[in-house]
Structures are given as structure tokens and as C-alpha cells.
Amino acid sequence: MPFTANRQFKKAPRLFVEAKDMHYTTDDGRKVLDGTAGLWCVNAGHRRPKIVEAIARQAHELDYAPAFQMGHPKAFELAARLTNLTPPGLDKVFYTNSGSESVETALKIAIAYHNARGHGSRTRLIGRERGYHGVNFGGISVGGIVPNRKVFGSLLTGVDHMRHTHDLARNAYSRGQPEHGAELADDLERIVALHDASTIAAVIVEPVAGSTGVLIPPKGYLQRLREICDKHGILLIFDEVITGFGRLGSPFAAEHFDVTPDMMVTAKGLTNGIIPMGAVFVRNEIHDAFMHGPEHLIELFHGYTYSGNPMAAAAGLATLETYQEEGLLQRGAELEDYWADAIHSLRDCPHVIDTRNIGLIGAIELEPIDGQPTRRAFSAFLDAFESNILIRTTGDIIALSPPLIIEKAHIDELFETLRAVLKRLD
Numbered sequence: 163m164p165f166t167a168n169r170q171f172k173k174a175p176r177l178f179v180e181a182k183d184m185h186y187t188t189d190d191g192r193k194v195l196d197g198t199a200g201l202w203c204v205n206a207g208h209r210r211p212k213i214v215e216a217i218a219r220q221a222h223e224l225d226y227a228p229a230f231q232m233g234h235p236k237a238f239e240l241a242a243r244l245t246n247l248t249p250p251g252l253d254k255v256f257y258t259n260s261g262s263e264s265v266e267t268a269l270k271i272a273i274a275y276h277n278a279r280g281h282g283s284r285t286r287l288i289g290r291e292r293g294y295h296g297v298n299f300g301g302i303s304v305g306g307i308v309p310n311r312k313v314f315g316s317l318l319t320g321v322d323h324m325r326h327t328h329d330l331a332r333n334a335y336s337r338g339q340p341e342h343g344a345e346l347a348d349d350l351e352r353i354v355a356l357h358d359a360s361t362i363a364a365v366i367v368e369p370v371a372g373s374t375g376v377l378i379p380p381k382g383y384l385q386r387l388r389e390i391c392d393k394h395g396i397l398l399i400f401d402e403v404i405t406g407f408g409r410l411g412s413p414f415a416a417e418h419f420d421v422t423p424d425m426m427v428t429a430k431g432l433t434n435g436i437i438p439m440g441a442v443f444v445r446n447e448i449h450d451a452f453m454h455g456p457e458h459l460i461e462l463f464h465g466y467t468y469s470g471n472p473m474a475a476a477a478g479l480a481t482l483e484t485y486q487e488e489g490l491l492q493r494g495a496e497l498e499d500y501w502a503d504a505i506h507s508l509r510d511c512p513h514v515i516d517t518r519n520i521g522l523i524g525a526i527e528l529e530p531i532d533g534q535p536t537r538r539a540f541s542a543f544l545d546a547f548e549s550n551i552l553i554r555t556t557g558d559i560i561a562l563s564p565p566l567i568i569e570k571a572h573i574d575e576l577f578e579t580l581r582a583v584l585k586r587l588d
């Protein structure tokens with residue numbers, strides 16, 4: 163099982179058999195409140211009729227069309243709808259099937275783009291400590307979560323990492339963006355000084371790092387990163403796999419922070435989690451740099467059998483309609499204050515060393531048990547599940563990211579239950 167304590171699970175399986183809106187149903191008939199939108203992906207809530215019907219219709223109409231040298235209208239229709247939501251200039255889309263594949267796609271496009279412009283020496287990729295960019299070799303190379311990397315060999319060469327931005331000494335219990343740490347973006351200047359800009363293709367960061375335990379960018383940090391990339395001709399890639407599609411109260415984090423990257427990596431909320439699909443958005447100039455040479459030749463030697471698959475495209479279109487009809491891409495902003503109050507109300511619970519929030523994301527960081535990192539948070543996860551709420555833990559951090567249809571009464575229930583769980587922890 164992926165990222166699972168397999169032996170523990172097999173001894174006491176946790177199984178969901180049904181889901182609707184904000185709740186899962188377990189195999190023993192309990193309703194569990196979804197505090198994590200599945201895995202940060204079911205942004206419109208579960209089993210939404212429009213999406214379910216669109217998939218059923220599509221299966222009866224066109225099940226599959228070859229992705230290479232052929233197309234189908236819905237892939238283009240979806241691309242047009244999506245690029246209405248992206249920041250201006252990011253109008254070209256490449257489809258994948260997951261966040262990990264979107265990351266690989268963006269990294270490859272970055273290197274190939276410089277090559278296409280005659281800058282073949284720009285091959286180096288820069289990530290950040292504690293970054294999560296999926297599990298494929300490019301992603302774990304630029305990623306910075308140690309257990310995800312350390313047993314998998316030498317990874318990609320030509321990769322370096324900036325420092326992460328987590329600083330509890332200065333920023334603990336921040337509401338929204340932390341005050342301190344914009345200067346950490348200058349770490350990129352140190353890396354440029356070491357390797358020279360002429361060897362660097364791209365920098366990839368999560369605007370809000372999720373899987374490592376919710377690290378929110380300090381005020382001014384992303385702006386500074388953008389400036390440094392511009393100064394040195396380095397592409398800036400935002401990994402928006404969790405921040406995309408409304409998590410922060412706007413379609414993408416790029417809009418929320420008012421920083422436009424050169425590429426945006428997405429997946430998850432694109433289809434509300436129902437069918438695997440990812441998309442990489444690129445600046446028009448990046449796309450155009452490939453569009454030369456004889457017209458019968460393939461311009462980019464990259465793609466997947468299921469890129470833009472009709473079923474996924476149908477799910478994507480229906481998902482965007484659901485988001486739009488219900489104002490879900492803005493809902494994170496409407497609920498942010500109520501959500502923030504609820505998160506920070508837990509700061510006095512036992513073992514809590516930080517609470518933090520942005521949009522509809524929250525994190526509660528716990529003091530690890532001496533010599534047994536992750537154990538305390540995992541106990542919280544198990545107790546929470548028995549108490550009918552689904553939370554997610556990473557390290558000793560509890561991360562929350564509910565479906566965007568959450569109501570205030572659900573927020574109350576989630577945090578009252580979590581308070582009781584935290585009070586029971588050893």
C-alpha cells in the first residue's frame with residue numbers, strides 16, 4: 163500500500179465503502195467527516211451528481227481516443243476552460259495523469275525549452291528542502307523530504323536545493339502568511355553564485371508546501387523568488403498540485419499571492435479526484451519556442467497514453483462547472499477567518515507547538531515523542547478515525563484540507579473532535 167504502515171494496516175484495516183458530500187462511510191457503517199478532501203483532491207465534495215453523470219455519459223459516447231497524433235474535442239474544450247482560470251499568459255496546457263507526472267513534464271519542458279532556444283547549458287534544476295513534488299525520479303530529486311529520497315540511489319544529477327522557510331522560532335502561531343523569512347529567497351542567489359545562472363534551467367517550489375506539513379510562504383518570499391528568477395533568466399515553476407482549484411480561495415495560488423510563474427503543475431482538484439488527471443500550464447512563449455522546423459515533425463517527444471483521456475476530460479469539465487456554479491473556487495476566502503479561528507483555538511491543547519492556516523488549509527504541529535518521531539501524530543490519526551473524522555498526518559504534523567463545500571457546523575465538529583483527540587494523546 164502506498165505511503166502506508168502496511169503491517170499495522172493489515173492488522174486493523176480502515177476501509178471506506180461509500181462517500182457523499184462531506185462524509186465517508188466505513189465498512190462497519192460509520193459516517194466519517196472528511197477533513198482532508200480525500201488526499202487534497204475532492205475539492206467539491208464526494209460523488210457530486212454532475213461529475214458522476216458526465217463520466218457515465220462519456221463512457222457511453224467515446225471511451226478512449228489515442229493521445230498521439232489524434233485528439234477529441236473535450237480535451238480542447240477543457241484546455242480552453244482551464245486557461246480562463248489561469249493567470250494571463252499561461253495559456254498552453256499539457257495533460258498528464260497525476261501530480262508526479264505533471265512535475266516530470268514541467269522539469270523536462272524547462273530543460274527542452276532552453277535547449278530549443280540555443281541555451282543547452284541550462285540543465286540544472288533547483289528545488290527546496292522539505293519540498294514534495296511526487297514520487298518519480300525528477301520529483302524526488304528536486305524534492306526535499308528525506309525518507310522519500312534516501313534509499314533510492316543517486317537520483318538526478320545537476321540538482322540543488324534552497325533552504326526551506328519553516329521557522330517556528332520566529333513565526334510560530336502565525337495567522338496566514340508568516341511575517342519573517344522573505345530573505346530566505348536570497349538563498350537562490352547563493353546557488354546562482356555557485357553554479358552560474360547559465361547552467362540553471364528552473365526553480366520549482368510549492369507556493370504552500372503541503373505534504374511536508376503545511377509550510378506557508380513568508381510575506382514577500384514568492385515575490386522575491388520571482389524577481390531573482392527574472393534577473394537570471396531562470397524559469398519559475400509553481401507546483402500547484404494541492405493549491406490549485408480553490409484551496410486558497412482563488413483558482414490558483416499564483417493569483418492568491420499575485421506572483422505569476424512560468425509554469426504551473428496541477429492535478430488532484432482538476433477532476434475532483436474522481437479520475438486521475440494532471441495538467442501543466444506553460445507560458446505561451448515556452449510553447450512557441452518548440453513550434454519551429456518542418457511541420458510533419460513532432461515538436462516535443464513526451465506524452466502519456468492517457469494524456470487528455472476522454473473520461474478524465476469529461477470529469478474535468480463537469481468539475482469546473484460544479485466549482486463555478488457553487489462558487490467553490492472563492493469559498494476558501496469566505497471561510498478563511500472562521501477556519502483560522504478554529505485552528506488557532508487548539509493552540510492550548512497538550513503537545514501543540516504550532517498552529518497555522520491559510521485559505522482552507524490548516525496545520526497543528528505536535529512535539530514529537532522523544533526518540534519516536536511521527537508516533538504521536540499517528541496515534542492522533544488513529545484516534546481521530548475511531549472518532550469519525552479523517553485527518554492526515556505527516557511527521558508530527560496534522561494537516562487539514564477539507565472539501566470546499568464544508569459548512570461552519572462541520573468545522574465546529576471537526577475541531578471539537580480534534581480537541582478531544584489531542585487531550586487524550588500521550
Ligand SMILES: Cc1ncc(COP(=O)(O)O)c(C=O)c1O
Nearest residue numbers: 260261262294295296401403404
Ligand atoms: C505539491 C505536490 N506535488 C506533487 C504531488 C504528487 O501528486 P500524485 O500523488 O498525484 O502523483 C503531490 C501529492 O500530494 C503534491 O502535494
